[in-house]
Amino acid sequence: MEKIRWGILGTGSIAATFAKALNSLDDCILAAVASRSDVRAQEFANRFNINKYYGDYNKLAEDPDIDVIYIAVPHTGHKETTEMCIKNGKAVLCEKPFTINSRDTEKLISLAKEYNVFLMEAMWTKFLPASIKVKKWIKEGRIGKVRHIKASFGFYSEYDPDSRLYNPSLGGGALLDLGIYPITYTTFFLDSMPDKVISSAIIGESKVDEQNVIILQYGNGVLADLSSGISAELGYDAVIAGEKGVIKVNKFWMADSAILYDNKHNIIDEFNEPFKTNGYEYEAKEVNRCLREGLLESPQNPLKDTLDIMKIMDRIRSSWGLVYPGE
Ligand SMILES: NC(=O)c1ccc[n+]([C@@H]2O[C@H](COP(=O)([O-])OP(=O)(O)OC[C@H]3O[C@@H](n4cnc5c(N)ncnc54)[C@H](OP(=O)(O)O)[C@@H]3O)[C@@H](O)[C@H]2O)c1
Structure with missing residues (x-):
């Protein structure tokens, strides 16, 4: 069976942890990484034995040889980068919190349905x-x-x-x-x-x-x-x-x-x-399984759960009056 081809978007701390997990699995390959900078992308690629690197997130999203992209940028970047990947027909595993608020989460869920692509929050726990x-x-x-x-x-x-x-x-x-x-x-x-x-x-x-x-x-x-x-x-x-x-x-x-x-x-x-590796291999395996079975969401971590959690956090923040810039 062909290996699932992963791309990682972002080169920070959790991206490195997840790269180790992916490299420990047999049924997938960490095929590309993207950073905002060429130098950081190349360094990350060398560190984790990745063939392709891009100094531009968009290039990763457009790469036809990638099946699924792991979003590992700060929270406020999740919506825009996930949206870009979905619109390029890519399956997405996006870090937690899925977005800043439930309104953005709802938008991404509808977009994934529209483009018929797999989407999941990386709630590894x-x-x-x-x-x-x-x-x-x-x-x-x-x-x-x-x-x-x-x-x-x-x-x-x-x-x-x-x-x-x-x-x-x-x-x-x-x-x-x-x-x-x-x-x-x-x-x-x-x-x-x-x-x-x-x-x-x-x-x-x-x-x-x-x-x-x-x-x-x-x-x-x-x-x-x-x-x-x-x-x-x-x-x-x-x-x-x-x-x-x-x-x-x-x-x-x-x-x-x-x-x-x-x-x-x-x-x-x-x-x-x-753990066999560092604990992140379990969520990665689930994504691989879902993609092989043609599922658009994981029964173990359905999008409804992600949306429910975002709604609870919206309620909490609204009682504190905490609004993020641009909200
Ligand atoms: N599941 C977990 O256990 C876990 C653990 C830690 C974090 N997380 C989540 O993962 C996400 C990233 O966390 P992290 O700890 O890996 O963060 P980090 O070390 O700061 O790395 C974030 C990366 O995102 C990219 N980036 C894009 N826009 C950025 C901006 N405006 N400012 C800074 N970096 C930017 C950078 O990569 P380039 O410059 O190379 O593009 C940077 O290396 C967060 O949403 C966090 O909640 C999850």
């Missing part, structure tokens, strides 16, 4: 074997009815108004970059939308949220207590508590393990499976 195992434990009733989910994702990053994390022109702030993980994790397990969304944020000097807390309340009596931050070490763990037991996941967004306890703190089950 949903494809990790540990996440899938936790979901299975929940579905099998191992912790009984879920009552409460607690998850945080926050680290200290020195204030730099030009950086991707603090710059509003690049979609900075904790919610879109990190808060999306606990929200997605919760939604992934509960398979429903919250009835109530309550939140509070500290908006910093550069006018983005440096810290936030979010409460999601579901009609069936489940509460989620979530937080994210870029100016403090909040931790990275998740707890899913049910009436019969509790599941704990360290570094949940990149977990390769999880522990299931009963309500007396006895370990009942454990999952531990080191």
